[in-house]
Amino acid sequence: MSTTSAPARRLTRKQRRRVSLGLQYALLVVLVLAFAFLADWGTLKENFGNTDLAREMFPDVITTAMVNTVKYTVFGFLLGLLLGLVLALMRLSQIRAYRALAGLYIEVFRGLPALIIFIFIGYGVPFAFPGWQIPGGLTGQVTLALGLVSGAYMAETVRAGLQAVPKGQTEAARSLGMSSTRAMVSIVIPQAFRIIIPPLTNELVLLLKDSSLVYVLGMTLEQQDLTKYGREITQANFNSTPLLVAGLCYLVLTVPLSYLARRLEARQAKAR
Amino acid sequence: MTATSMAKATATGGRPPVIAICDVHKSFGENQVLKGIDLEVQAGEVVCVIGPSGSGKSTLLRCVNLLEQPTSGTVHVEGIEVTDPDVDIDAVRRRIGMVFQQFNLFPHLTVMDNLTIAQRRVLGRKKDEAERIARRNLERVGLADRGDAYPAKLSGGQQQRVAIARSLSMDPDLMLFDEPTSALDPELVGDVLAVMRGLAAEGMTMLVVTHEMSFAREVASRVVFMDGGVVVEDGHPDQVIGNPQHARTRTFLSRVLDPAAASLGEVPGAPAGSAGSAGSMQGEVAPQVGFERGPGLP
Numbered sequence: 340m341s342t343t344s345a346p347a348r349r350l351t352r353k354q355r356r357r358v359s360l361g362l363q364y365a366l367l368v369v370l371v372l373a374f375a376f377l378a379d380w381g382t383l384k385e386n387f388g389n390t391d392l393a394r395e396m397f398p399d400v401i402t403t404a405m406v407n408t409v410k411y412t413v414f415g416f417l418l419g420l421l422l423g424l425v426l427a428l429m430r431l432s433q434i435r436a437y438r439a440l441a442g443l444y445i446e447v448f449r450g451l452p453a454l455i456i457f458i459f460i461g462y463g464v465p466f467a468f469p470g471w472q473i474p475g476g477l478t479g480q481v482t483l484a485l486g487l488v489s490g491a492y493m494a495e496t497v498r499a500g501l502q503a504v505p506k507g508q509t510e511a512a513r514s515l516g517m518s519s520t521r522a523m524v525s526i527v528i529p530q531a532f533r534i535i536i537p538p539l540t541n542e543l544v545l546l547l548k549d550s551s552l553v554y555v556l557g558m559t560l561e562q563q564d565l566t567k568y569g570r571e572i573t574q575a576n577f578n579s580t581p582l583l584v585a586g587l588c589y590l591v592l593t594v595p596l597s598y599l600a601r602r603l604e605a606r607q608a609k610a611r
Numbered sequence: 612m613t614a615t616s617m618a619k620a621t622a623t624g625g626r627p628p629v630i631a632i633c634d635v636h637k638s639f640g641e642n643q644v645l646k647g648i649d650l651e652v653q654a655g656e657v658v659c660v661i662g663p664s665g666s667g668k669s670t671l672l673r674c675v676n677l678l679e680q681p682t683s684g685t686v687h688v689e690g691i692e693v694t695d696p697d698v699d700i701d702a703v704r705r706r707i708g709m710v711f712q713q714f715n716l717f718p719h720l721t722v723m724d725n726l727t728i729a730q731r732r733v734l735g736r737k738k739d740e741a742e743r744i745a746r747r748n749l750e751r752v753g754l755a756d757r758g759d760a761y762p763a764k765l766s767g768g769q770q771q772r773v774a775i776a777r778s779l780s781m782d783p784d785l786m787l788f789d790e791p792t793s794a795l796d797p798e799l800v801g802d803v804l805a806v807m808r809g810l811a812a813e814g815m816t817m818l819v820v821t822h823e824m825s826f827a828r829e830v831a832s833r834v835v836f837m838d839g840g841v842v843v844e845d846g847h848p849d850q851v852i853g854n855p856q857h858a859r860t861r862t863f864l865s866r867v868l869d870p871a872a873a874s875l876g877e878v879p880g881a882p883a884g885s886a887g888s889a890g891s892m893q894g895e896v897a898p899q900v901g902f903e904r905g906p907g908l909p
């Protein structure tokens with residue numbers, strides 16, 4: 340049925356769309372008004388918007404807490420990347436035992452909550468290996484915990500990247516007399532990393548958030564990350580503003596990174 | 612290399628053939644692709660291999676530098692048995708240039724780095740020396756000014772010439788070409804063939820899989836016609852192309868040389884009136900190998 344033959348009082352498609360949009364806007368206005376009237380603005384403002392308390396957090400929240408968060412994340416990421424590369428190469432190995440071992444590791448560490456790894460590193464390891472300490476103190480512990488977890492995820496990403504490099508690249512490299520190791524290092528791995536930069540960026544974002552699990556390990560003041568720092572001040576002042584500030588600090592890092600990952604992904608999709 | 616392989620080479624008296632393929636069989640699972648190939652290429656010869664799609668031309672070429680491992684039979688390159696499990700295959704491959712249908716330039720490296728990376732990492736040449744040699748070879752293929760470009764910025768014909776220059780930079784004793792012009796737009800074929808003609812004129816030993824009949828006729832010292840995994844005919848181009856003895860050769864040639872017949876059921880609008888002269892068989896352009904991974908390298 341074409342619209343021209345419809346009775347005149349029936350709405351056209353354009354009119355129906357307008358009505359629908361109008362209803363949606365009306366609902367939004369009702370919700371906003373309800374919130375504005377029902378919310379206790381005074382308490383909210385006092386609890387989340389205590390500007391004095393927020394101001395007091397600076398510059399420590401940046402120079403200590405945020406720096407620590409970034410430090411833990413980057414170290415954990417680098418260890419995870421290294422581990423992921425090794426695991427990926429093991430997964431692609433001709434030797435079955437290597438493939439099985441890497442597969443087992445990946446299954447286990449992807450299947451466990453990151454928190455349990457942190458607790459194990461913090462409390463299990465001292466019991467399991469009395470007299471031995473993870474080198475690097477707290478930083479070493481966080482790096483290890485984050486690295487162990489993210490390595491399992493990155494292994495699958497890296498493997499996909501290595502497999503996405505066309506076989507002709509290896510053949511050209513080998514034809515030039517390169518050994519298989521040299522071809523891997525100079526030709527395949529650099530191209531694989533280019534391919535997986537977007538997913539790795541997403542992994543970095545996840546890791547940035549997971550770094551907050553450091554709270555289960557004992558920390559001195561100078562070692563506190565954003566979450567721990569925000570929580571301490573919140574508990575000391577019975578006020579949520581510090582947590583809000585800490586949260587915003589995370590977003591300052593994660594939002595641009597996620598945006599970057601999407602941009603890179605889109606650019607790669609176009610280049611294909 | 613082994614003592615026995617050297618002994619064998621010298622026992623034949625005089626210079627051994629640059630390539631000696633002896634009773635080579637190759638199967639992929641159940642699929643018998645090569646069924647007993649014998650072929651010798653002497654120093655300075657240009658041998659063109661022609662034949663229908665799927666006849667095993669690429670596989671044969673790849674057996675020479677062991678990108679494929681023959682199921683049985685032997686391949687000697689400059690007297691060294693490459694099929695010997697103990698051979699240092701990387702050392703042999705340094706002396707064998709290989710040019711692929713899909714160019715296979717390294718996309719993450721500039722043209723210059725494409726030409727220098729193996730020189731430096733494999734031959735251990737210093738950066739200066741490697742770049743000097745690279746520039747000389749870029750000049751040779753007419754791309755002296757493109758050293759800083761990335762491969763993606765080049766036309767297919769330019770990429771293939773860079774690939775040739777990359778091989779030449781390793782100072783190979785022989786070159787293998789696997790349909791070097793089949794992935795190119797017709798107007799870009801000429802430049803690549805010109806470079807190959809130049810190489811042939813300089814005395815490079817070349818084993819070339821091609822569908823360019825005019826090139827084979829003009830440049831080849833010998834033409835080998837393959838079909839169904841065997842060499843059907845092997846002789847002077849005037850003989851094999853001009854006066855083929857076997858019915859299979861004649862059938863194949865009539866399809867390649869007659870664009871009307873060639874375009875039947877293949878690419879419509881193959882260049883008409885190019886019979887016998889250009890004879891570029893666009894209908895035979897094989898699909899890109901792409902991202903699949905077959906059984907890997909040895």
Ligand SMILES: Nc1ncnc2c1ncn2[C@@H]1O[C@H](COP(=O)(O)OP(=O)(O)OP(=O)(O)O)[C@@H](O)[C@H]1O
Nearest residue numbers: 639644663664665666667668669670671897905906
């Ligand atoms: N890696 C591989 N694994 C399995 N089968 C293969 C492999 N490489 C080649 N083949 C098969 O071997 C046969 C011959 O292939 P080949 O590429 O040597 O033919 P060709 O003469 O070069 O053909 P074209 O003119 O299409 O390039 C084909 O049937 C192909 O499917």
Ligand SMILES: [Mg+2]
Nearest residue numbers: 668669670790
């Ligand atoms: Mg082929």
